[in-house]
Amino acid sequence: MFYSQMNKEQLLNEKKSLDKQYAELLKKELKLDMSRGKPDTAQLDLSTDLLAVIKTEKDCYTEKGVDVRNYGVVDGISEAKKLFAELLDVNEDNVIVGGCSSLNIMYDEITRAMMFGVVGGKKPWGAQGKIKFLCPVPGYDRHFAICELMGIEMINIPMKKDGPDMDMVERLVSEDDSIKGIWCVPKYSNPDGCVYSDKTVMRFAFLKPKAPDFRIFWDNAYAVHDLYGEIKIANLLKSAAENGNENMPLIFTSTSKISFAGAGLSAMAASKANIEKTKKSLGIQTIGFDKINQLRHVKYFKNADGIREHMKKHAALLRPKFETVLNAFNTHLKPLGISEWSEPKGGYFISLSITAGSAKRVYQLAKDAGVTLTPAGAPFPYGIDPEDKILRIAPSYPTIPELSAAVDILCLCVKMSAVESYLNK
Amino acid sequence: MFYSQMNKEQLLNEKKSLDKQYAELLKKELKLDMSRGKPDTAQLDLSTDLLAVIKTEKDCYTEKGVDVRNYGVVDGISEAKKLFAELLDVNEDNVIVGGCSSLNIMYDEITRAMMFGVVGGKKPWGAQGKIKFLCPVPGYDRHFAICELMGIEMINIPMKKDGPDMDMVERLVSEDDSIKGIWCVPKYSNPDGCVYSDKTVMRFAFLKPKAPDFRIFWDNAYAVHDLYGEIKIANLLKSAAENGNENMPLIFTSTSKISFAGAGLSAMAASKANIEKTKKSLGIQTIGFDKINQLRHVKYFKNADGIREHMKKHAALLRPKFETVLNAFNTHLKPLGISEWSEPKGGYFISLSITAGSAKRVYQLAKDAGVTLTPAGAPFPYGIDPEDKILRIAPSYPTIPELSAAVDILCLCVKMSAVESYLNK
Numbered sequence: 001m002f003y004s005q006m007n008k009e010q011l012l013n014e015k016k017s018l019d020k021q022y023a024e025l026l027k028k029e030l031k032l033d034m035s036r037g038k039p040d041t042a043q044l045d046l047s048t049d050l051l052a053v054i055k056t057e058k059d060c061y062t063e064k065g066v067d068v069r070n071y072g073v074v075d076g077i078s079e080a081k082k083l084f085a086e087l088l089d090v091n092e093d094n095v096i097v098g099g100c101s102s103l104n105i106m107y108d109e110i111t112r113a114m115m116f117g118v119v120g121g122k123k124p125w126g127a128q129g130k131i132k133f134l135c136p137v138p139g140y141d142r143h144f145a146i147c148e149l150m151g152i153e154m155i156n157i158p159m160k161k162d163g164p165d166m167d168m169v170e171r172l173v174s175e176d177d178s179i180k181g182i183w184c185v186p187k188y189s190n191p192d193g194c195v196y197s198d199k200t201v202m203r204f205a206f207l208k209p210k211a212p213d214f215r216i217f218w219d220n221a222y223a224v225h226d227l228y229g230e231i232k233i234a235n236l237l238k239s240a241a242e243n244g245n246e247n248m249p250l251i252f253t254s255t256s257k258i259s260f261a262g263a264g265l266s267a268m269a270a271s272k273a274n275i276e277k278t279k280k281s282l283g284i285q286t287i288g289f290d291k292i293n294q295l296r297h298v299k300y301f302k303n304a305d306g307i308r309e310h311m312k313k314h315a316a317l318l319r320p321k322f323e324t325v326l327n328a329f330n331t332h333l334k335p336l337g338i339s340e341w342s343e344p345k346g347g348y349f350i351s352l353s354i355t356a357g358s359a360k361r362v363y364q365l366a367k368d369a370g371v372t373l374t375p376a377g378a379p380f381p382y383g384i385d386p387e388d389k390i391l392r393i394a395p396s397y398p399t400i401p402e403l404s405a406a407v408d409i410l411c412l413c414v415k416m417s418a419v420e421s422y423l424n425k
Numbered sequence: 426m427f428y429s430q431m432n433k434e435q436l437l438n439e440k441k442s443l444d445k446q447y448a449e450l451l452k453k454e455l456k457l458d459m460s461r462g463k464p465d466t467a468q469l470d471l472s473t474d475l476l477a478v479i480k481t482e483k484d485c486y487t488e489k490g491v492d493v494r495n496y497g498v499v500d501g502i503s504e505a506k507k508l509f510a511e512l513l514d515v516n517e518d519n520v521i522v523g524g525c526s527s528l529n530i531m532y533d534e535i536t537r538a539m540m541f542g543v544v545g546g547k548k549p550w551g552a553q554g555k556i557k558f559l560c561p562v563p564g565y566d567r568h569f570a571i572c573e574l575m576g577i578e579m580i581n582i583p584m585k586k587d588g589p590d591m592d593m594v595e596r597l598v599s600e601d602d603s604i605k606g607i608w609c610v611p612k613y614s615n616p617d618g619c620v621y622s623d624k625t626v627m628r629f630a631f632l633k634p635k636a637p638d639f640r641i642f643w644d645n646a647y648a649v650h651d652l653y654g655e656i657k658i659a660n661l662l663k664s665a666a667e668n669g670n671e672n673m674p675l676i677f678t679s680t681s682k683i684s685f686a687g688a689g690l691s692a693m694a695a696s697k698a699n700i701e702k703t704k705k706s707l708g709i710q711t712i713g714f715d716k717i718n719q720l721r722h723v724k725y726f727k728n729a730d731g732i733r734e735h736m737k738k739h740a741a742l743l744r745p746k747f748e749t750v751l752n753a754f755n756t757h758l759k760p761l762g763i764s765e766w767s768e769p770k771g772g773y774f775i776s777l778s779i780t781a782g783s784a785k786r787v788y789q790l791a792k793d794a795g796v797t798l799t800p801a802g803a804p805f806p807y808g809i810d811p812e813d814k815i816l817r818i819a820p821s822y823p824t825i826p827e828l829s830a831a832v833d834i835l836c837l838c839v840k841m842s843a844v845e846s847y848l849n850k
Contacts, residue, residue: 036496038495038496039495041482041492044482044485044492044494044495045482047494048481048482051477051479051480051481051484051485051717052476052477052479052480054476054477055476055477056473056476057466057469057470057473059476060469060476067466067469067687068687068688069469069472069685069686069687069688070463070464070469070685070686070687071461071463071681071686071687072687073687099524099525099714099715100524100712100713100714100715101711101712101713101714103710103711103712104710104711104712107709107710107711111536111540114540115536115539115540115551115575116574126540126551142709142712145709146709146710149541149706149709150540256496256712260494260495260717261494261495261496261712262492262493262494262495262496262497262498262712262713262715262716262717263493263494263715263716263717263718281574284532284567284570284571284574285528285529285532285571286526286528286529286532287525287526287528287529287567287681287686287687288525288526288687289524289525289526290524290525290687290688290715290718291687291688292476292685292687292688293688293715293718
């Protein structure tokens with residue numbers, strides 16, 4: 001029976017039962033963590049052979065004869081550029097390979113835009129007074145944290161089934177030239193697992209922003225992170241170029257959830273003009289990124305197909321975890337009509353949408369019962385969920401028994417807060 | 426006989442002889458490179474065993490149980506902090522360990538200062554109109570390139586035998602609060618190999634800058650790069666703290682010329698307040714630096730003594746190269762009284778001071794004869810050597826026969842330009 005159909009007495013009985021279950025739980029002093037989108041140990045073990053794929057002096061040379069142990073090649077060795085080019089379906093000379101954090105190369109791009117401006121811009125972003133970014137929500141907290149640090153005002157854009165609300169995006173960017181960018185995770189977006197439709201990607205490619213220095217930050221973090229077979233998204237860089245918008249997209253990706261979260265490779269793909277501008281200041285910023293690690297990855301994965309094969313092993317480990325969560329939601333929440341959730345076909349997160357005004361309450365109830373969730377509000381700019389209703393679920397790190405226990409508790413807490421809010425109506 | 430003592434006829438005869446030697450040289454179509462401060466292959470081979478010191482899953486855990494393959498620990502694993510703390514004689518909690526480029530962490534510190542300001546500052550550097558840096562000259566071109574990119578005005582400070590002209594430094598920083606920093610390479614400075622005396626370091630520790638947000642960028646790149654036994658410099662961070670200047674120094678170092686130039690570790694040491702402020706934005710900037718590589722270095726070198734032992738092997742390879750250059754200068758240039766040069770006891774460079782107005786000419790003559798030198802002017806802000814007389818010699822990368830050939834040609838070119846300038850007087 002849906003909670004919405006219960007009368008007060010039924011709700012009070014339900015509350016009593018839930019409270020009792022919760023009281024039992026508290027006695028167990030559990031310590032479970034569903035807060036972080038981290039690969040688990042078994043996933044990291046998949047890449048063990050990468051560790052020592054470079055063992056001797058002879059292993060240290062690229063095809064072109066570059067000694068990867070020494071200085072030079074600030075934009076990445078050719079083999080690594082090729083690997084990412086193949087993965088992202090762009091040309092090698094549209095790619096820069098960075099260090100182990102794609103977040104860092106996004107941060108650097110924004111920093112450069114703030115201080116020096118971008119191709120086609122008249123002034124640095126930082127010299128144009130208040131500037132703004134569009135933020136599809138729910139989204140990735142670390143994207144929003146960069147904007148907040150830089151003092152860039154963030155505007156929420158609702159996520160729909162096939163990507164951000166493009167009517168709103170088109171209208172806002174065409175009207176307001178203080179809007180300089182938008183954050184997108186186009187495939188298995190964090191946290192709702194949405195895959196942008198081809199139509200959405202094409203609308204991005206066709207955008208006519210008022211600001212000549214507007215940029216799409218296209219964080220393709222989960223480009224090959226499919227759980228049920230490969231899903232392809234449309235190629236933004238190519239489509240944008242065909243529509244005279246070649247300098248608009250900045251594409252980012254990494255191997256953080258392919259090889260090692262703490263020691264992978266990151267890459268940026270963009271128009272040649274963007275790449276040249278970035279390379280110019282990159283050559284002043286750094287002596288170069290770790291080329292031994294670049295060559296390690298190339299020797300180990302060989303090519304994009306090698307990565308795709310490897311990702312099937314990740315999928316085999318992750319799939320049952322996602323299913324554990326979704327099954328629990330179907331079992332415990334669906335019959336009560338109190339929540340909605342995404343059913344991602346890849347990526348690292350599930351978004352749970354509960355009764356408005358309940359997310360913080362559920363976070364706290366779960367915490368008190370020993371289950372750490374991502375803080376309510378985290379998937380929104382400034383940490384503020386306007387409706388206080390979205391929770392980000394990260395199933396990857398706990399074991400399945402831990403996850404199963406944690407999600408049962410989460411469901412209990414969702415039920416408790418739902419009953420409370422019906423009783424308070 | 427000194428050129429200065431020759432009459433016109435003697436000079437003309439000398440010119441004829443030098444021109445003939447040069448003409449012979451041109452026929453050889455040589456290709457030699459003395460331009461880059463890069464370790465040679467034999468030096469890189471010294472660290473081969475570092476490559477595969479982490480081979481299996483079991484090798485991937487820190488003392489504290491952190492899995493270095495996964496996310497987390499943005500400021501570096503404890504073991505790596507300890508290693509650098511020992512090397513720099515500071516406490517572990519005064520250290521952040523970065524990626525493979527110390528230049529990048531210096532650039533990041535300046536970027537953060539420009540955008541967000543520093544501890545004790547009232548405004549970001551970038552919001553204070555024109556700001557300035559003091560630049561001891563000759564110095565490191567990549568330091569100056571950062572200032573130029575950021576639009577920071579550079580003021581030349583002459584280098585003396587025991588460090589920068591401290592009278593000038595003290596006077597300028599006490600008078601002008603738009604001076605926000607100074608670049609220092611305190612040990613075996615690039616390119617003259619100068620070691621700052623204890624007195625110089627103490628004068629830095631005692632500085633009373635007018636700007637509350639003044640910083641000393643102390644690039645201790647050659648902290649353990651001794652060629653003839655260990656030389657110690659005074660501890661700036663400790664002395665500054667004792668004098669109420671604890672937030673003034675920012676110390677940088679790296680293993681680029683200890684392990685691998687293209688895949689080492691970098692570190693920053695500073696006051697706790699500085700470290701905390703940096704960590705705060707670092708946590709937004711990046712997901713973390715490569716912790717596997719941090720652990721690799723710790724497992725391989727063990728401790729500071731391990732590094733010091735390793736550096737003796739580098740010294741054994743580098744010493745004969747430095748001596749090849751210095752012997753050639755003594756043989757070819759000393760008898761003519763036309764040049765002065767530094768005789769570094771460590772580091773990577775030798776500074777050659779020739780007849781004023783000749784450095785560009787010598788660079789070009791050498792280039793035409795197939796010897797690539799660091800461009801004249803490079804060791805100065807904006808690439809401008811006011812007297813056009815300093816050449817930076819980098820002996821590390823060529824083999825000894827190549828180096829010997831190259832330095833002989835360099836000496837010939839120095840003689841040619843010297844004769845020319847005496848004839849033009």
